[in-house]
Amino acid sequence: MSIESKKRDIALVVDDSPETLRLLTDALDGVGMTVMVALDGAAAMRIIDQITPDIILLDAVMPGIDGFETCRRLKRDAGLANVPVIFMTGLAETEHIVRGLEAGGVDYVTKPIVIEEMLARIRVHLGNARLTQSARAALDVSGRFLFAVNRQGSVLWATPQAQKLLSDHHGAQADDFVLPPALLQWLEQAKAKSGSKSQAASLPDNPQLRFYYMGETAPNEFLLRLSREAGTALPPEFTSELGLTTREGEVLAWLSKGKTNRDIAQILGLSPRTVDKHLEQIYAKLGVENRTAAAAIAANATRRNS
Numbered sequence: 001m002s003i004e005s006k007k008r009d010i011a012l013v014v015d016d017s018p019e020t021l022r023l024l025t026d027a028l029d030g031v032g033m034t035v036m037v038a039l040d041g042a043a044a045m046r047i048i049d050q051i052t053p054d055i056i057l058l059d060a061v062m063p064g065i066d067g068f069e070t071c072r073r074l075k076r077d078a079g080l081a082n083v084p085v086i087f088m089t090g091l092a093e094t095e096h097i098v099r100g101l102e103a104g105g106v107d108y109v110t111k112p113i114v115i116e117e118m119l120a121r122i123r124v125h126l127g128n129a130r131l132t133q134s135a136r137a138a139l140d141v142s143g144r145f146l147f148a149v150n151r152q153g154s155v156l157w158a159t160p161q162a163q164k165l166l167s168d169h170h171g172a173q174a175d176d177f178v179l180p181p182a183l184l185q186w187l188e189q190a191k192a193k194s195g196s197k198s199q200a201a202s203l204p205d206n207p208q209l210r211f212y213y214m215g216e217t218a219p220n221e222f223l224l225r226l227s228r229e230a231g232t233a234l235p236p237e238f239t240s241e242l243g244l245t246t247r248e249g250e251v252l253a254w255l256s257k258g259k260t261n262r263d264i265a266q267i268l269g270l271s272p273r274t275v276d277k278h279l280e281q282i283y284a285k286l287g288v289e290n291r292t293a294a295a296a297i298a299a300n301a302t303r304r305n306s
Contacts, residue, residue, distance in 0.1 A: 008034045009126060010051065014044040014070065015059040015088065020113065024057060027115045028122075041070030052079055055126055057118075060089035060100060060108075068103045075104035081156040081221070084125035088113060104220065145226040148217060153179030153187070156221055165209070165226050183211060187222060200227070227267055243285050251278045255291055256298035 038044040087100040087108040147158030190213035214223040239249035
C-alpha cells in the first residue's frame with residue numbers, strides 16, 4: 001500500500017509511548033512519508049512553530065497537556081485549522097470520541113493500532129485536505145470576497161480580495177480580525193436557519209462593510225462573503241417619498257450606476273430572480289417601464305439631495 005503524492009507528506013506523531021512511535025514511524029516511512037515525533041503536547045507545539053505537517057496523529061491521553069487540549073491549542077493557529085488530526089486512544093467511550101471531535105479532530109482510531117486501517121484513514125483525510133486546498137486556490141484566483149471563521153469568530157482563511165477589504169476597513173491584517181459580539185449573534189441566527197437566505201449584517205462602526213452567510217464548509221468553519229456598499233443607497237427621504245423599501249432603494253442605486261441585474265444580485269447577496277422582482281416593484285412605483293427611465297429618476301434624486 002502506498003500514499004501517492006508529488007511530494008513527501010509530513011506526518012507529526014504525538015505519543016508518549018516509544019513502542020507506538022516506533023510502530024507508526026516505520027509504517028509511515030515505509031509508504032513514503034516524512035515523520036516527525038513528539039512525546040507530549042508541548043513538544044508538538046514547538047515542532048509546529050518550525051514546520052507545518054500535512055497530518056497529525058495525536059494520542060488522547062498523555063502526561064502534562066493531554067491530546068484534547070493540545071488539539072484545541074493547535075487549532076487556534078489559522079495555519080493549522082485545516083490540517084487533519086486523527087486521535088489515537090485506548091478510550092472507546094462515546095464521551096472521549098466526542099471530546100476529540102469537538103477539540104478539532106477529524107477521526108480517531110483505538111489502540112492497539114491496526115496499521116492497515118490507520119494508513120487507509122490517513123489516505124482519506126490527506127485527500128480531503130488536498131481537495132479543500134484546491135477549492136480555496138480556485139476561490140483565490142476567482143476574485144471572490146470570501147473568508148471563513150470558526151465558532152469564536154476568528155478568521156481561519158480568506159481570499160486575497162477579502163483580506164484586502166478587511167484590512168482596508170479594519171486597519172489590521174485579516175488574520176487579526178474577529179467578529180464582534182453583534183456579528184457573532186447574527187452568525188448563530190444565520191446558522192440556525194439551515195440554508196435559508198439570511199439577512200446581511202454590518203459592523204456597528206462601519207455599516208458600509210456588509211457580511212453575508214454562505215454556509216458551513218467544515219466542522220467549525222463557516223463561510224462568509226464580504227461586500228463594500230459605501231455610497232450605494234438613495235437618500236432615505238427620497239426612498240420614502242417614492243414608497244420604496246430600503247432594499248428597493250439599494251437595487252435602484254446600483255442600477256443607476258450601470259450595474260447589470262447579475263451584478264446587483266452578487267453585490268447584495270440576492271438571487272437574480274429576486275432582483276428582477278424588486279425591479280418590477282420599482283418600475284411600478286416610479287411609473288416607468290424600463291431601467292433607463294428608473295436610473296434617470298435615481299440620478300436626479302441623487303443630485304437634488306447631494
